[in-house]
Amino acid sequence: MKADALKNVWKRELRVMFSRPIYLFSTVFVMGFCYIFFLTMMNEGLPERLPVAIVDLDNSAISRRFYRELNATQAVEVVSKCSSYSEARDLMQKGEIYAFILVPDNFYKDLLSSKRPEISFYVNNAYLVAGTLTYRDMLTMSTLASGAYQREILRKKGMSDDNAIMGRIQPIVIDSHLVGNPWSNYGVYLINLLLPGVLQLMIILLTVFSIGIELKDKSSREWLATGNGSIITALTGKLLPYTILFSVLGIAGNVLLYKFVGFPMNGSFALFSIATVLFVLAHQAIGIFMIGLFPVLRDAISFGALYGILSFTYAGFTFPIDAMPPLAQGPSILFPIRHYFQIYTNEVLNGAPFAYSIVYYAALLSFLILPFIIVKRLEKALINQNYPLK
């Protein structure tokens, strides 16, 4: 009998799902759009052709070489040759360039007469990402230029062994391993946070909405009756279609990122996809908790929106949790996205054995207690139907 009731609620919910565009819009369309948006937006992996300028007051063979070498680096493109500092600064304030390089006059002459002339970089870190990248490329260019010149001097001094020369110019080399993201692909970074972020936002909102609308439309008693009066059956039947839908969307995202686009996956795809399903369930549990706590659709939706937006910050990806003020660090455990992100780090980036992640899987599971805390209050609201109009 119970199975029949469950089936009836499930059927009823499917009818609801197709009765209004909002259900399919906020699941399939939103997730599909976001996958396309973020993947096409960051298809380069790292920002390229960032505009910079050169202020060439020397106009010599070597300053023109700087210009060529700077253009040859990957991230930047010299879009403008300025005749003065103020002209370049004006371009920077207009946002047309992120950085410029200044070669003083008599640069070449001073270099030949061993006066160690200086070149200067000016960077706009109000655009932190673009500023950091352009700075890195300009520094590389100048180090290479300086190194080439030093090599010539040492050769003139009679050193011929290239190894010995390099040992002199650069005694220590740093061999940098970027664990799990060997190309320091910025797109890999952002997309892996953003897509689960959007997913959790939509799960919470839609869970709250699908339950809250029954209260608002005063159809909650009929819904309960379809579930044979059992709130557990009613909730399960109602939310199961969304569990499946969101899990499919989430795992489809994993397939897209790790199988098709070729993002690195150093651990187990299957284990990570299990985490994705737990991630969906945890957020549905939070959705139930919210509408149970505030059994008024508009209040619960506002609360869910607030929480969902804050989740992006509390994933601790753009700005690490342990760099936040101590008081602000604690609440991070209240956000499933935080635990999911730890699993992501372990499983996808670091390829750590499962034992290292087990605590985060358990944390995701523990969110499933939430509905049981609130279920009595929710049931009362569903039966009483004293929904405030204003």
Added chain:
Amino acid sequence: MKKSSDFIKYLTEGLNDMMRICIDEFKRIFGDRGVVLIFFVAGLAYPLLYNGLYKNEVVYELPVAVVDLSQSAESREFIKKIDATQEVCIKENCMSLEQARDLFLRHKVRGIVYFPSDYHLKLRNMEQATVSIYNDMSSFLYYKAMTMGVSYAMLDEMKSIQINRYNAAGITGEQQAQIMQAIPASDVVLYNPGSGFSSFLVPVFLILIIHQTLFFGITMLAGTAREESRSHSQIPEHLHGRGIYRVVLGKGLSYFILYFLISAYILVLVPRWFNLPHIGSIWTLFHMIVPFLIATIFFSMSVSVFVKNRETGLISFLFCTLILLFLGGFSWPRASMPDFWKYLSYFFPSTHGIQAYIKINSTGAQLSQIRFEYIWLWIQSGIYLITACLSTLYVVKKEKSPDAIQA
């Protein structure tokens, strides 16, 4: 004579209607708990919240493990220098890479510095010695702190090694300096000199907070009105359904007055309290805020035609906050954006608002330097005024039609 007095009558009547609608709208705003929550609580509290969370701006003293197989004076010297940087702090000394890896996987350390056993031998033979570092890539800021901390220490260590070597080779003084660094480079960070994270991102958030709270507040009011089917009651009776623009302007005026004050708080006061960049002139800021608010208000009123219920606005459009953040051209530089998305971004007031605000506030741009954004915001204001009128007209027509009662 008659014509001009007709015109004056028409004008005063229009203004009267507009003021009445404006005052009505104020009453509706303050009478609605949800809208008050969005406009005032979200609008006023979010800026404080983000400033609090990102308060530390950068990562200091990143915990790092060292594996020193060289166990020499040379390696210990380098390790001391790494520990001395403000970016990195040596938390663990490990006997093997395995042990360090375990700490790394348990997130006890966020990076590993590895000295191979031949490190000091290579240095003594005047060859290139290699040091390996392993970066935790789970946050860009971990990676940045690690790379910068180790690089600073390396540059310093290299300098002392080179001085010794050239001294030994009999190259000293000016000649030595020339070989060590033929072309010295100086770098100047002109804006956001501390390279702080919140100085970079929070100003962008501030504009988005204004844009999004205004948007969700307006769509919530419109959705509520449609649920109660009373949009048309806002049209003055004697106009017989004409004079839509009075409704649009009247409502718009109430939002504008409110948000002018809220914007002053968010864009002028908050950056000063929290010491975010604020080097622009307030007068230039004022010039940018006015068209930004007008464009945002009419944009939101236009889109609200799609919002039929009180709550659906939030559900359908909340994810757009993220899209707008990226279209604003900050997390991902505008120069590297595909053309399609770049042109699409021109349609949203937030894009030009973000760009203009950062240029004024963080880099001290004058009005002439944000001409592009400024003109775009006014064009948007004009276009969205027209579409807001059309969308209001559509809603009113639909409600007056007989089958509206069933729907």
